[in-house]
Amino acid sequence: MKTRREFLRSTVLGASATWTVPMFVERTFADLHLGARDLATQAVTGKDDTILVVLQLAGGNDGLNTLVPFADDAYHKARPRLGKKEKELIKLSDHVGLNSSMPFLGSLFKEGNLGVVQGVGYPNPNRSHFVSTSIWETADTTNRSNTGWIGRYFDNACPGADPTVGISLNKTQPESFGALKNPGVCLSSPELYRWIHGGGERAQAEEFFASLNSPEHDDSPVDGASIDMPAGGKTGGIQGEDNLAFLERVAMDARVSSAKILELASKYRTKVTYEGTPIARSLNMVSRLIAGGMPTRVYYVSHGGFDTHNQQINSHDRLLSQLDGALKSFFADLKAQGNDKRVVLMTFSEFGRRVSENASSGTDHGRASCMFLAGEAVKGGLFGKYPSLTDLDAGDLKHNVDFRGVYASVLEGWLKTSSKPVLRGDFEKLGVIG
């Protein structure tokens, strides 16, 4: 098995080339820059390439107060204080309605560009945040995988790709980006995404810097038997790689991607106003990178705070409202760029919450919940079946749709790749896309 580094060395630069910035990366960016200079939007390669934005609702989103089964008496009985009344909701059907904090998603639904998957979960669910997040991010319900589902997509379907094939707007690498070859990159603010050095001869200093931040050993850090070794932790790292080799690789990726990201991100000026919330800022950055013409296929952003054990009513509505506001700006921005047809956004959360409210006017960790898919390419409507509120499993909703089926739909229907090697199995797809 070859690392990306080896791949580049042997196929592009030849086996004896010294390791500098990969030339093809340089050229791609240069082309993009030229092409994009006037339009300020992506006009060259990959114009038709599809982009997936994965949006994590961290902490366990209360699906029952997001997509409310208002017609079910059991709902109101279980939630005397937290329950939403029918008239407070944006009705999607005779049975369910959206939390009214999300008017934009409501309008998207009416336009047929919002798919809502009901009752999503997995067998033998785990109520731990960490275990369940791992399961969603690795798409492995036994929680033994050291690679993530998106990382396996990069490995399987994007050979030889630039490290920016995946960009996470978090400070930490999401587990889903964990890969054998290419775990993507991670940035939170592009203006700081570069090496800043003083002195009169910056170019010279940067040469020294470049040399120090290139791998010392040309041989792969990962090959043969070491691949079978357990990884040092569940990270965006390559399995079995030692710490120094890992650091050298990340340093290399950082150096190669930094100047380009800065350049591309600064090119586009949005005309849309975003709120000041972290999720709005993250989506704003995604939109600039798309406009700038990054060759990125998957962006990952997070919206946290959903662990609403306590006094849920205001906090949960506020979180949903922040989400809705951010998505409204984001899709308007994409439309203004002309990139709206290229982007699909999918939300997920590690679990839903208990049907009954608790004594602290909150809800405890539960199981099945809902997912949103938004974008022009999405077939709008309700998918799956709302779980029964009376036939419960230890107080929790039973799932009707396996989340890996939703991933499979997105992989095949949107990223146009076979889902089997990525998800390590066949899962029933939904007609929500493609």
Add this chain to the structure above:
Amino acid sequence: MAGWRAAMKISPLRNHLHRSRFPPGNPIPLAMLQAAPDEWTIFEAAHLLRRAGFGGSPDEIKLLHSMGRHRAVESLLVPTEPVDAFPLPDWANREQAVADMKARLQQFQETRRATRGMSAEEEEKFRRNSQQEQQQLNRRHGIEGQGWWFRRMLKTKAPLREKMVLFWHDHFATSLQKVKQPVLMMMQNELFRKHATGSFKELTHEILQDPAMMLYLDTQTSKKGKPNENFAREVMELFTLGEGNYSEQDIKEAARAFTGYQLNRFNGTVTHEPRQWDDGDKTIFGKTGKFDGEGVVDLIFQQSAASELVPRKLWEYFVSENPPEEGVDALAKSFREADFRIEPLLREIFRSKAFYAEKVIRNQIKSPIQYLVQMLKELELADPPQAYTMNAQQQLGQVLFMPPNVAGWDWGKAWINTNTLLSRYNVAGFITKGSQEAAKDAPDDEAPMMDMQMDRREAMRAGAMQMAGRTWAGPDFEKIAPRSLREDPEKLVDALVFRFFQAPLGKKERGTFVEYAVSKKGAIFTNKEAGELCHLMLSTPHYQLA
């Protein structure tokens, strides 16, 4: 890890000899790690100081080395610096805190009186104003508290104690974001310090009734009839037993037992209220009784898994990832026999051959806190600009008092990605002043983007950072890179390599540094250029390892 396995020989005879040397009351581990001799190298001393502390200046390392391995370990394990060597900020003292809580109660009552007769709108406005004041005060205290602990790590003569406080903070993770009251975080911090190398079991008992933890994991609002499972789950999953060593039923039943603890918000005391407590029978780990929270903690410590989780985490924290199973087994045995006391366990680790194995030394990825404190110590900087060190914690992904969730931080490789690595390089640039000029002539066209990217608070912070940048004097390069050495780039680089890496570097790195120093030498080698050389040395993958 093969070397480690070889070092893990179990010798009953040797342990028998050990037995007589242990004072009574200090139970004897049967399977000890093989010990290393007293004699050691300066590189081993530097390794101990990095791992059992936050590293140090060349002088500090030399001093530790001169003590010999065993005395050095003891000096870290049993420090002479008193626990109360660093006075708390006024607001964090218990008496002051109680007075403040009382004042808040009074204010609350006054607000109620004052708002009587107001329209709902006026009342809301009034309330919001008085809350805002409190929030601002809390924010200021939060920053002061974080700064207090950070400075303590930097200045303490008992670094292992602070390193263990950080361990417990990560283990019993609690965040100011939810707790909201900085004084409670400081009280918890003092609790961790009191038990830093003491009994894990006692600490777990105390954490059950720790106000910050009670607010963080909702025991405060858990009541008979409607128990909140948050604490019950995490105490088993994350604090003591680990996933798979309890059932969902155990959690449900334990949650009932954990009801009834009440924090008095106005004097900070915790009481057990029989009326709020579910006094019925519970069946936990197959045992049935009318357990309360204390009873559940006792039951937990009877489970065999309770002696495995913490030794494993300590091994990962101090030695290396993926601890070998035999090692964990041996330490688990020692741990149970020592009645869950930490000190003997750490002594065993820091004296073991395994700890000083070649594969272990300089092969741990520094946490952001380790990175910052160690860098400041290596540069002999005792008073870094506080606004900057706070901001750096944020950029690098580890803010004291704000772990991301109840599982604490992800360590090791998880600290490093393209973003945080570049941030580390740039933090080093600021501290060494190696990026001084560059910051000023940042291209103009980035400015609007920065504005757009920042909300008001961030902009304020950026303003504070700019101020810090202008007034920051930087390290004393006359001391760190003495002029006598600047004549000879090789010697200068070797001195700096020992200062920053405490180990010989590869040819490539050393060669590049020397070449850079030669290129900088020119007519005069100024302090500014020394700063740039240091910045370059710190902008390397190697520098991320401890």
